[in-house]
Amino acid sequence: MADTGWPGCSKSLKGVILDMCGVLYESGEGDGVAIPGSVEAVKKLKASDLQLRFCTNETQATREKFVAKLQRLGFDISVSEVFSPAPAAVAVLKERALRPHLLVYDGLLPEFDSVDKTNPNCVVIGDAAEQFSYQNLNKAFSVLIGLDNPMLFSLGQGRYYKETDGLKLDVGVYMKALEYACDLKAEVVGKPSPTFFQSVLNDMGLQPHEALMIGDDLVNDVGGAQHCGMKGVQVRTGKYRPTDERHSTVMADGTVDNLAQAVDMILNQRH
Amino acid sequence: MADTGWPGCSKSLKGVILDMCGVLYESGEGDGVAIPGSVEAVKKLKASDLQLRFCTNETQATREKFVAKLQRLGFDISVSEVFSPAPAAVAVLKERALRPHLLVYDGLLPEFDSVDKTNPNCVVIGDAAEQFSYQNLNKAFSVLIGLDNPMLFSLGQGRYYKETDGLKLDVGVYMKALEYACDLKAEVVGKPSPTFFQSVLNDMGLQPHEALMIGDDLVNDVGGAQHCGMKGVQVRTGKYRPTDERHSTVMADGTVDNLAQAVDMILNQRH
Structure with missing residues (x-):
């Protein structure tokens, strides 16, 4: 057993x-x-x-x-x-000289302070929760679809997690959304x-x-x-x-x- | 040629x-x-x-x-x-005696006036645009994950469409999101x-x-x-x-x- x-x-x-x-x-x-x-x-x-x-x-x-x-x-x-995924992502971005557009929770932003975010050439998404608005997802999509070689990094690929008031959609769900929208495969950073x-x-x-x-x-x-x-x-x-x-x-x-x-x-x- | x-x-x-x-x-x-x-x-x-x-x-x-x-x-x-997909979906819902939770644009709601929406046993999503908020997607997810036999109907499966101010994410992107979240396959109604x-x-x-x-x-x-x-x-x-x-x-x-x-x-x- x-x-x-x-x-x-x-x-x-x-x-x-x-x-x-x-x-x-x-x-x-x-x-x-x-x-x-x-x-x-x-x-x-x-x-x-x-x-x-x-x-x-x-x-x-x-x-x-x-x-x-x-x-x-x-x-x-x-x-x-x-x-945790953010420091791991920062290491990857620096190693490959990538400049991310970030769709992450506001509280996570300081982890990316040392990263150049001007004129983005990739997108990084985390568990943005309420910040996964239509507008914000559309913005991330626009960045990706405008790139010759669109690259999406996802901080995890979880489906959902539990809060005290119920199950909540996790970053993996929005990773799949953008993968389908842009016909690409995301690179998962984290578990x-x-x-x-x-x-x-x-x-x-x-x-x-x-x-x-x-x-x-x-x-x-x-x-x-x-x-x-x-x-x-x-x-x-x-x-x-x-x-x-x-x-x-x-x-x-x-x-x-x-x-x-x-x-x-x-x-x-x-x- | x-x-x-x-x-x-x-x-x-x-x-x-x-x-x-x-x-x-x-x-x-x-x-x-x-x-x-x-x-x-x-x-x-x-x-x-x-x-x-x-x-x-x-x-x-x-x-x-x-x-x-x-x-x-x-x-x-x-x-x-x-x-168009909504009348086709209404026909399917009535034929199978299904009661939908609707995640659709407000302007589409009258198409579903004749459908019983109490105690939902399926979810119908359309191009909800700005109404694809985290809260609304989470609500649709909660309905699906609470069902023994979750059923998702998607009014189309488009990736994106063009408005005068740029490309916009379409319903298919959110269909993929919920498919992944609930580990199911949606039934597409429409093209x-x-x-x-x-x-x-x-x-x-x-x-x-x-x-x-x-x-x-x-x-x-x-x-x-x-x-x-x-x-x-x-x-x-x-x-x-x-x-x-x-x-x-x-x-x-x-x-x-x-x-x-x-x-x-x-x-x-x-x-």
């Missing part, structure tokens, strides 16, 4: 990567709310001999503001432990991009088989990690839906009620 | 179907503007022995208001000659649905090989008509782009500068 243990939780395990929204906390009004047991679960992992990193597709705030929110919710987290997961593994100095990803998004967290050779476990919090457990293409290495249960199982198996 | 005549313009031709926006007129502020020569071209067709119908994916106004606009632009057109083209042929009492479609949209007008066995000619007005003439999957039976040229060629070949 899925709940009785996972092959990845053997003694060979050296690091754990945690998704944040839907695993540590549920988003919503204000800071959202910590998921019961998650603050303690992070503490236990930090007290263990396992390495720990956080990996999020959060693109509504800078890493600094995002981490400050998590700290207010009681989590022991620092910016250097958190991997489930293998490049993104690999950068986290590199930071820990681990091989994929030594790491376990825990997330609420079956395709992007669990499937993405498995695609890189890691184990992937899904929690039944956040955007989890019961149909995930009979998904046609992705099967988690384990499914648990929440992060607290996952961490207890991991640590119990090691002792 | 494409401009020297088309196989479909032989004596066997008995009817012509005209797309409207981008063929008769360019949309934009107010009523938009008639494309030079189009008013006279429609007159010439009406004076000929060819049958004539109009086929539009226009979903921002009722057929009555839409036809009134065309009349103000100088066109000799009546409502009974015009085929290029074969059912829709067939209803126009039925009304004329013609076989597909006896009819010619003229449009500015290579995939939905020309490709859709060809898929039904009709000939399809593209005009270099409206949303036409030069790359259409080297499209990977659709090749028009002819390409002409505008409707006036198309009609002159058709009528000259018949005399």
Whole structure:
């Protein structure tokens, strides 16, 4: 049974990567709310001999503001432990000398302060939420359709996420919209991009088989990690839906009620 | 050469179907503007022995208001000659006893007056333009994701259209967005649905090989008509782009500068 243990939780395990929204906390009004047991679960992992990193597709705030929110919710987290798409995108843009038109949440803009945005030759979209207006999407479309070689970067490819007042459309939905409008394929920066997961593994100095990803998004967290050779476990919090457990293409290495249960199982198996 | 005549313009031709926006007129502020020569071209067709119908994916106004606009632009057109997606969708909804949540332009709502919209069990989207807000798209998504058997009807599947102030995203883009969000396939009502083209042929009492479609949209007008066995000619007005003439999957039976040229060629070949 899925709940009785996972092959990845053997003694060979050296690091754990945690998704944040839907695993540590549920988003919503204000800071959202910590998921019961998650603050303690992070503490236990930090007290263990396992390495720990956080990996999020959060693109509504800078890493600094995002981490400050998590700290207010009681989590022991620092910016250097958190991997998010915007800094990864900035690295790509600079490497390729690209000047983006940005369709992102206002709160994310400071992440792109160091990037030249004049006379754009590509488009970067994030989870812009309310800023995904017809006007703004049309503007991004106009930039793309006017380029000889249109390039679209998407900060994640999630379908939806859960806020306290219900499910909300995520950036992937608008990525698909622009892909269809311009007849192109976007480049995903963030989960489930293998490049993104690999950068986290590199930071820990681990091989994929030594790491376990825990997330609420079956395709992007669990499937993405498995695609890189890691184990992937899904929690039944956040955007989890019961149909995930009979998904046609992705099967988690384990499914648990929440992060607290996952961490207890991991640590119990090691002792 | 494409401009020297088309196989479909032989004596066997008995009817012509005209797309409207981008063929008769360019949309934009107010009523938009008639494309030079189009008013006279429609007159010439009406004076000929060819049958004539109009086929539009226009979903921002009722057929009555839409036809009134065309009349103000100088066109000799009546409502009974015009085929549009909303009445076709109403027929489908009633036939299957479906109750829609509507994400359409306000001006189209009267077309759905006779349809029960309480406790919706499907979603219908049209070219809602500015009403494609994040909130409204999220609402449509919430309805779909809450259904055991989510059904999405899209009034057309266009990528974009041209207004006097530039290209604008069309309903197909939002159809793709919701398809991805809900992991479903929408049912297209309107062009290029074969059912829709067939209803126009039925009304004329013609076989597909006896009819010619003229449009500015290579995939939905020309490709859709060809898929039904009709000939399809593209005009270099409206949303036409030069790359259409080297499209990977659709090749028009002819390409002409505008409707006036198309009609002159058709009528000259018949005399």
